[in-house]
Amino acid sequence: MKPFDYVRASDAAEAHDTAGRIIAGGTNLIDLMKHQIETPSKLVDVTRLDMHEIAPSDDGLRIGALVSNSDLAAHDTVRRDYPVLSRALLSGATGQLRNKATTGGNLMQRTRCPYFYDTAQPCNKRQPGSGCPAMAGVNRILAVLGTSDQCIATHPSDMAVAMRALDARIEVARAGGGTETLPMDDFYVLPGDDPSVETVMQPGDLITAVHLPSAPTGHQTYRKVRDRSSYAFALVSVAAVVDTDGGKITEAALAFGGLAPRPWRDTDVEQVLLGETPSDALFDKAADVLLADAKGHGGNDFKIPLVRRTLKAVLADLTGVTR
Incomplete structure (x- = not known):
């Protein structure tokens, strides 16, 4: 880890230090500094500020x-x-x-892409223009939606x-x-x-x-599919808020993890569900919309059928559909 200055901000004005890097819990930043992925010359600790409520x-x-x-x-x-x-x-x-x-x-x-963490490897996220070896390399945990030809990090x-x-x-x-x-x-x-x-x-x-x-109506759940039951990042995750009335879906909000460079939400998927009677065929239709532009890169191809199964299982649980 390279040397750095440390400042403990006593008010918001001190926190707005354009030359410093803000630190609070440090659970990600410290790792990045140890690997010299990030090498800030100054850390500004904001933990004394009034933002705990x-x-x-x-x-x-x-x-x-x-x-x-x-x-x-x-x-x-x-x-x-x-x-x-x-x-x-x-x-x-x-x-x-x-x-x-x-x-x-x-x-x-920041992403846990193995190439981002390996400073001996090129990485467009660390150094734009250097390349993305993940495209044809080890990409099992990486993205299938929202990517570019420069990066497939999640x-x-x-x-x-x-x-x-x-x-x-x-x-x-x-x-x-x-x-x-x-x-x-x-x-x-x-x-x-x-x-x-x-x-x-x-x-x-x-x-x-x-x-x-304000709190949404209906049922909520979060389902995370991962390699082990704890201390592992999502291969695929689904956050869902779904409500029904009179046998029809009246509210649907769906977001996905493990698939994209940001928390992924496609409102077109939700529109497919609204006003419809829950069924396995309807859930397949929603998955088709979600995955219309999905693209695997070999090692992460499995995520495409995996998210389909996960989405369908979540929707079935929240709407009472027997599968």
Whole structure:
């Protein structure tokens, strides 16, 4: 690890240090620094700032950026009204890591692509223009949707997938002044020609909170398919909110992990379901829409039929369809 300066911010003004790299729990950043994937000259510790509260808001719930994953998963309101989020959080990492990991940091964590972590290998995410050996290499955990010819890395978060299904918005205090509240699709950037740009965050910007709208009706679940039952990233995950009335699907919100460079949501998939009677054939139709542009790269080809089966199983469970 290269030498760096360490500053503990006492207020928001000190946190907006354009020359520094913000650190809170550090559960991802420290690893990146050890591997010298990131070599910041200064760390700005924001853990003393007033961003630890989970509180009702006018339209739902406001979650401070420094709320730990453990506290968020265990919060009574989250467990009662947003169980998909609690389940997603508890499926990630270990209890020790969840005690340190923060809401804001979870949103900003970086891919676990093996080529990104191996500095002896080229990687367009680390060094744009150097190449992407994952295309024809070891790509079992990598993306089949939303990729480019420059990068097929996946976003690793479980929490963010559930938040995407819940229509969460991310509150960002800009270094230049002012605050923006962004939908998640506007926060994350697809790889395009420069995979090193992952979000709209600029130096000195600070995530201050996440806003959840009022609790959705219907049933919620988070299903994670992985190589082992704990401490493993998703091969495929589905966060789902589904409601029915009179035998018809009246609400559907679906987000997917393990498939794309950001938490993936395609509202066309949901439109296929709305107003229809749940059935295996309908669920197949929804999967067809989701996977219309899916592209495997050899080692990750299995994800395409896997997400179809997982989506169908989740929808069947939430709507009571016997399979």
